[in-house]
Amino acid sequence: MNVDADIATAAIFAFPAEKQIGLIRRTVDVLDSKNGERSFGEPYLRRTADTMARRMAAAGIDGNTIVREVAAFRKAVEDESIRRFLDKIGMRRAK
Template sequence: MTQRETACQVIPFPAAKRTGRIQRVAGFLSTQRGRGGEAYWQRITDDMHRQMTKAGIDPDTIARELEEFRRAVAGAMVQGGAA
């Protein structure tokens, strides 16, 4: 690293705090069964993964954020708050 280069860490907005997106995804998934829901979930998580990768977020953080998002969506579905 040269004097002009500095190391930085990109910190994403916590995926589990994206309440609007969590509610939309949970609402949609609660109405889908089988392949439709699976394809939608895969598309959502692929898009999130791609965005975080493009932003320079490290793979461990991406995995952790996606897992927290999954838990938040599952929790919203259990609570019946998906709308």
């Protein structure tokens, strides 16, 4: 009996970080609540990204994918922050 033939394999994919809209908006809410001082919110953003990375690593996601997903998450947070700012000053254009 070939034991290797009985072992099933599966690919693990990370849910795209830029699609985690609730987490992105919640992160921007926290950053915005820090009295406009982005540097006070940075530790929260770093902790959120670190937690995301640890969860992906525990799920078996490879390191390169984790780096890409965390970078995509941080970019999505920045994009949402900019979108909110442009909305606030009335400068955002409709798509």
